[in-house]
């Protein structure tokens with residue numbers, strides 16, 4: 001029998017965005033309902049940010065051991081116990097998931113419904129075939145899922161997505177990773193460093209999230225030193241062969257090469273989970289991927305009482321974005337019809353490869369669209385001879401900064417660099433504070449640190465903006481190698 005419920009706010013999804021929306025909406029109303037059709041615990045903690053960073057941490061550790069002889073230190077034979085690696089990953093992952101589960105458990109049962117939600121009309125949701133919810137406002141926070149070509153399913157259990165990797169009990173001997181995007185690069189490099197033979201195949205020539213071709217080329221070059229990576233691969237055949245997969249591809253010499261791998265990992269992108277919500281029953285404006293169009297400041301759709309947050313919004317599929325968007329959407333759903341613009345942060349994304357990858361503020365491609373080719377200034381620094389980076393034998397990478405001629409405003413950055421996660425935070429704070437390049441150069445820099453590489457790039461940008469003298473010889477009063 002169908003149960004009927006009335007709610008002020010109904011939230012579909014209990015991931016990071018859904019939980020943030022729930023908290024924000026509850027500040028306004030008692031009757032807030034959260035619906036979940038999968039396991040509680042969030043994508044980030046269960047199969048996303050946390051387990052991937054745990055895998056990378058183990059891989060970094062193995063890499064350090066391999067690097068030790070470069071410092072005159074010989075730790076002996078490197079043994080990677082795949083079972084122990086995966087056990088630690090799962091134990092720590094479960095600990096993180098446990099924190100989320102505790103938080104979900106603290107929400108009274110009357111506010112939680114388990115099942116698949118879909119729209120019957122603009123104010124009515126059906127949950128499976130057991131509950132009908134009449135809601136004044138709705139937040140769609142349904143996350144995203146991996147997408148890959150349908151015919152790859154013929155590989156059966158030899159075809160994996162990121163979720164499956166984190167369930168391994170042991171490490172396989174070899175994998176082919178399809179998709180040198182963010183997930184593919186993080187997983188692929190980590191597996192390679194853990195002793196798994198890795199081949200990585202892309203489509204269309206793009207590596208990572210970059211839009212600046214010089215930074216992309218630099219990252220690709222460093223990654224290719226470690227494992228096979230063809231960002232524009234011609235894969236001629238891919239067939240299951242017993243418990244393995246045979247792949248024929250055209251190699252760099254233009255010759256067909258055959259490999260056999262234990263698994264194929266599909267890291268070919270993700271799509272928002274909005275296709276099973278019966279949105280067709282609503283008169284809601286959608287983009288060409290079928291995702292409701294939202295105002296990024298309010299997270300409101302063209303149907304004024306329906307909001308979208310997190311990966312479902314098709315804006316920036318990142319954890320802090322899911323959290324920000326969830327808070328804004330939940331607050332607005334709660335205070336509706338008085339909707340307010342929420343605080344949006346400067347764009348910041350980090351990929352945990354080595355060297356790390358980061359994007360801040362406006363991308364190179366966005367600036368080319370806005371200012372035209374050559375209409376904005378560029379400063380750069382290589383990390384090859386950067387003092388602290390060389391000290392640590394991590395002297396790889398390129399940082400490119402963009403600035404606005406005339407105003408001298410710092411506009412954005414793309415980089416592959418040692419400790420890019422920290423450089424990117426400094427830059428994002430400067431971007432959000434609307435600092436000029438001249439102001440950024442008045443800030444303190446310690447010695448010897450990787451951030452001195454940032455100062456070099458800032459000086460170069462200052463010169464490109466024609467606001468400072470050209471850099472001459474290396475600045476010795478700043479410290480050697482800066």
Ligand SMILES: Cc1cc2nc3c(=O)[nH]c(=O)nc-3n(C[C@H](O)[C@H](O)[C@H](O)COP(=O)(O)OP(=O)(O)OC[C@H]3O[C@@H](n4cnc5c(N)ncnc54)[C@H](O)[C@@H]3O)c2cc1C
Nearest residue numbers: 013015016017037038043048049117143310311317318319
């Ligand atoms: C491998 C990997 C690594 C990542 N690493 C990082 C990182 O290092 N840093 C970073 O910032 N981001 C990272 N991300 C991205 C980050 O995990 C996501 O942006 C974030 O988790 C999205 O949160 P969300 O709330 O939108 O979605 P989710 O947490 O996926 O929540 C959506 C929920 O909605 C539920 N749901 C869906 N449809 C329905 C329905 N119809 N009815 C009821 N419930 C429904 C789902 O079951 C799910 O629980 C990573 C992602 C992956 C996959």
Ligand SMILES: NC(=O)c1ccc[n+]([C@@H]2O[C@H](COP(=O)([O-])OP(=O)(O)OC[C@H]3O[C@@H](n4cnc5c(N)ncnc54)[C@H](O)[C@@H]3O)[C@@H](O)[C@H]2O)c1
Nearest residue numbers: 178179180181182183184201202203268269270317350351
């Ligand atoms: N560190 C982080 O913050 C982090 C880590 C992981 C994921 N994420 C988030 O998850 C999102 C999704 O990541 P993703 O890696 O799935 O997507 P992505 O869009 O970053 O990469 C997908 C890649 O697959 C390639 N591709 C598509 N079809 C292909 C095919 N048939 N064969 C070979 N290659 C193909 C694309 O060209 C692209 O390079 C990211 O945009 C990011 O926001 C963030």
